[in-house]
Amino acid sequence: MQPPSIRRRTFVVGTSLGVALLAAARHALAAKAQKADFGYRPSPKDGKSCASCRLFTATAPGKGSCAVVEGDVSPSGWCMAYSPRQRGDGS
Numbered sequence: 001m002q003p004p005s006i007r008r009r010t011f012v013v014g015t016s017l018g019v020a021l022l023a024a025a026r027h028a029l030a031a032k033a034q035k036a037d038f039g040y041r042p043s044p045k046d047g048k049s050c051a052s053c054r055l056f057t058a059t060a061p062g063k064g065s066c067a068v069v070e071g072d073v074s075p076s077g078w079c080m081a082y083s084p085r086q087r088g089d090g091s
């Protein structure tokens with residue numbers, strides 16, 4: 001059996017590594033995609049636009065944010081991640 005100081009050190013190092021990995025995973029999950037990654041454009045496509053996408057949140061008149069794409073997006077914009085709002089989904 002290992003002495004208590006080695007077990008304590010192993011626990012501290014293991015815990016620190018775990019915390020660092022969790023922080024890195026959280027950052028990776030929180031990061032949004034670049035607009036180019038999803039072919040974002042500031043104009044609608046086939047009548048579909050951010051304004052009718054469930055991932056869009058209006059932030060000001062003529063402006064909004066997206067849950068997937070980084071930066072400001074236009075209510076008139078569109079990208080490949082477009083996901084139409086469903087009736088009654090509250091979004």
Ligand code: SF4
Nearest residue numbers: 050053056066079081
């Ligand atoms: S996923 Fe695309 S279409 Fe939907 S709000 Fe974001 S940028 Fe607009």
